[in-house]
Amino acid sequence: MLSTYTWPRYAYRRAPELGAAAPRCVPLVIVGAGPVGLAAAIDAAQRGLQVIVVDEDNTVSIGSRGVCYAKRTLEVFDRLGLGERVVAKGVTWNVGRTFHGEREVFSFNLLPEAGHHRPGMVNLQQYHLEQYLVERAMELPAIDLRWQHKLLTVKPGDDGVQLEVDTADGRYTLHADWLIAADGTRSTVRRQLGLDVEGKVFQDRFLIADIVLDSVQFPPTRTERRFWFDPPFHRGESALMHRQADNVWRMDFQLGWEADPEAEKYPERVRARVRAALDSQGLAHIGFDLEWVSVYTFQCRRMAKFRHGRVLFVGDSAHQVSPFGARGANSGVQDTDNLLWKLKLVIDGAAPDALLDSYDDERGAAADENLLNSTRSTDFMTPKSRAARVLRDAVLSLANEVPAGRVLVNSGRLSVPTVLIDSPLNTPDTEAFEGWMVPGAPLDDAPVHDAAGRMAWLLPHTGRGFVLLRFGLPDAFESAAIDALANDRIAVQPLFVLPSGQHAGAGHAWVTDIDGLAARRYDARPGTCYLIRPDQHVAARWRRFDAVAVRAALARACGHTH
């Protein structure tokens, strides 16, 4: 048991299907109640789907695992109803500092500009996050969360998937129209379908230690990520230090492939490493307790396809990355963000089945970007040959001297959302726009006032269904045409983004762009319209409203091909 955390035990319940003559038919089953499976379940329930979640365990993540939750993930958590809780409990940071030996070689800022609700990154132990997700899931009656229900077999068919689940009271069978596999690196679903996950295993080992520092003496403002190449306390290897909630700190020490993982876990040995690391940072006077120790290796690999008929793979079951870019849990949550609105439209018969192929297109591209960046970071930290090591060391030595060396130092390229630039759901621009709100981009946030004049943010005004952002007030004719979009089979709700002093009429949703930041970030002029997807990505944009163009872009964003 940790000194700062007691694991909850969630109650096992007997399945009502036990002893049934025929399998029960259900619309959606999610396998795995980790952060990604739970995010999928909450998203499904919020979008109006009934969902059963099965998990073989009865508690949250054990030990020290995921740490960093990126801005985009926090925005998804806001949509799922737990963003505030995660940010309040976690440790906010934007700055990463990188050292070579005793010298700082460079630092980066994940959020160099103001006017965003969420910070670049929040650190929080995975068990806290999972607990918040479980508690949020339990508020939603559409979620049937089944602890200690272990998936045994999966039989895929054309119209669904037959699942056999084992419990303390015996086995039962479900027929699920759709199955989301969020069952992690060693996915049972993946194995049951006989599918491979391809990529490389890195020949290196890392020691993880979670420690509790004597909080009274520790500077509360020190929240930045610290990374060392060849530090004086751990010569020839790298090290990483992150602050988490409750004054728990996470330290990672690179050990090399030859290290003996069992011997490295001896508490005295770990304490000596931690002590040396603290001492060398001028923290010799601060005591600590060990909370957790483990040794890990990792892989960079993905499945060739994330969709297999009625089975959809999300998170680690689909793709696994090295931990140095915080791209594991973050990309998993972003998978579910991408998937659930599509699944809802397909289940409702409002969009063609092909819309779900775009989940594979879009999140496959994101996985490739995450794999590329995390593999490059790992290659830099763990050079594979003498030549690679000489070049790496040359970069580090130049980084001490000139800015040109600093850009090549790779101590982890931290998770940022993928711009889905090549997505088949995008409608290409026909007019010129500056900036980054291109079709396929996740929305930039901006501070606004809501219709009641209260301080608010732009992003939470989107994310339920499709939204048409219209900058400035339309005339009566355009206003009526925009209103008509809300009555279509797939509704598009208008949101007017207005300069200070303007007001939309009664019955209209609008915000005030108090600092003009929304207009600047979206390169908007009066009349500019953006069609926004339910996952807060740009589908299309125009300099003036055109109902025919909006409906065509909506159809395309819903998987209709012309």
Added chain:
Amino acid sequence: MPLNTQPNFTDPGVRHRNAYTPGDDFYDALIGTHRGLTDPQSELLNARLVLLLANHIGELGVLREALALAREGVMTKDAAP
């Protein structure tokens, strides 16, 4: 023109959301070029690369500055234990 020691990797016509991407693209290509070579082959490759890039730069003042800067860092490193 003096030696440019500011970040300078670009990919004309390509917009990068993250400033580190073109530098990382170059470094990846550089490491990839060494893949599968023996140590002596890698040394020869580095030397050939220096000569090709030096010819491309051409301007002797810039090259002398780069040579001095490169050597200086090596000397400092040797001086420190």
